[in-house]
Amino acid sequence: MTTIPRHYLFALASLFLGRDSSILQAITSQWSATASLSPPAASSVTPSGLTAPGASTSSRPHLPESDVSVPRTGPRSLQPSSTRAFPQLAALSAASDALVEDSVSERTKQTFKPGIAAYLEFCRSNSIVALSPTTENIVSFTTSLFVVRSLSLSSIRVYLAAVRYYLLCNGAAVDVLKSARLTAVLHGIERRQPPSALARRELSVDDLIHFRRYLQRSNYAYVDQTMLWASVTLAFYGLLRASEYLAPSIHTFDSQRALVWTAVSIAPDSVTLRLKVTKTRQSGDGGTVTVSSTGDETCPVLAMSEFRRTTAQACSAQPVFAFAEGNYLTPPCLNKILRQALNCNQVSSHSMRIGGATLLASRGASEAVIRRAGRWRSTASERYVRQVAGMPPQWTSSVASLRDRV
Incomplete structure (x- = not known):
């Protein structure tokens, strides 16, 4: 059996893993720790993890009974004999552990x-x-x-x-x-389990119009009216998660996550957002979201164009949605405004995402199209679709049978 040189494997790891120093460090530490190892004896080693009395033990390390935190498997100290005999395999196994851990946010x-x-x-x-x-x-x-x-x-x-x-x-x-x-x-x-009375309600196009009428009658400054209107229409038609366009705090934001003006492009018929991270993409490139013009009074492109015209921050690296006084728009703040405007405690900043998915389904979009539009990586998108009048046949039965709502 031909043994691959360590420096060659390290070069391959560097090429594929880039600047992920934690994984590269795990690889190098494994090579250093196991370079002088000889194949172990046939007797097994008992790990210190959770086992039942008299039960056989696993050769892989795992959480002790007292540890209830999210598991973090470091470089392995216990390996099957075939793995310990070949340090390169042990190092790559440790690297795969790190990648599995990083598969979720x-x-x-x-x-x-x-x-x-x-x-x-x-x-x-x-x-x-x-x-x-x-x-x-x-x-x-x-x-x-x-x-x-x-x-x-x-x-x-x-x-x-x-x-x-x-x-x-x-x-x-x-x-x-x-x-x-x-x-x-x-x-x-x-x-x-009966449907929850506290399940979030979707926003509809009629709700959007009602929200706009509320803003026009309110005491908000015009620039704040345009900001709130743009945020709601963009989230509705773009199926945005709250974390993708709202700040976590009224005074602070994370420059590595926030949607800033420099990441927004407005064309005559569309708005394009360059997301830094999303719930399912934490690598620093959340992809792009393009929201097209609707040609009616709820058009997100017209709303964003008017908001950009009225705000003084339109060319800055500040969060897009902020009040004129300087406070950033946050999920709790938007929730409060929506509930006041629609007189309903079941709406929230997530209601736009639910409403956008429901609108697509009502217009005949397939589950695959909705999943792609909302950047879902699983069938969880089905739980966002609500039963509405005029729902196409392919959605009617499946939506009616779903009680597990978001």
Whole structure:
């Protein structure tokens, strides 16, 4: 068997991983740590992770019982004999661990913490090996979330996603999360759980018009009226997430994430946004979003053009949506204004994204088109579509059967 020189592998890693120093450091540390290793004896090494009494242990390191944080697998200290015999494979395995960990955003990792904690507690209480669950173990865990913890279906799905991430980070199999029995249990939960009275309501074109009338009657300065109108129409027709166009604080913003004027291009028939990051793309290039003219009074292109004409910040590197007094528009602020304008507590900054998806579906767009327009990477887009009058046949039955709303 031909051994690939270490310097050649390092050059390949540098080429593909670019400036990701954390992964390159993991590779170099693995080479240094394992360069003098000889193949280990056939006897197995017991890891310090979560195991049931008398159960066989995994050769991959994983979280100890007391650790309920999002898993972070560093350079491996325990390897199968075939891997330890070849340092290059150990180094690449450590690099793959780092890539798996970075497959979700830091915010998502925080969201996963309660799910991982609940799963580990369930395993401890029932003497289950956390990294070797059976299909029935996962089904029982899911049932306990609904029966014992009284979680909603949407929360249960997040917990299961957290378990999947935990298993992936520790090199365990995830096929147990794809069983037909688990799918049936989730469908049963869906049927038993009534639709939430607090589910967000979508915005419609009529709501947009009503919102504009409210702004015109309000005491907001004209420049602030144009700013609020532009933000709502752009989010509605662009299916924008709040984090993609609003600041997190009225006084501060993250220059690496915020939508600034220099990232906005306005043409006669479209507005193009160059997003720095999105929920599903955290690499610093969130891609572009092009919103076309609608040719009516809710046109986002006309709204953005008028807002740019009236604001003094139109050519700066400041957040696009800010009040004349200097405060940035935030999700809580926009939520309050929307609820006052529409006299409805079920609307929020997310209602525009829901409304935009529903509008596309009502006009005959396929699920694939909606997913692409909203930059979804899964079928989660289906949960954004609401039942409205005139819904095409291909959406009517599927939307009516969905109770797990966002």
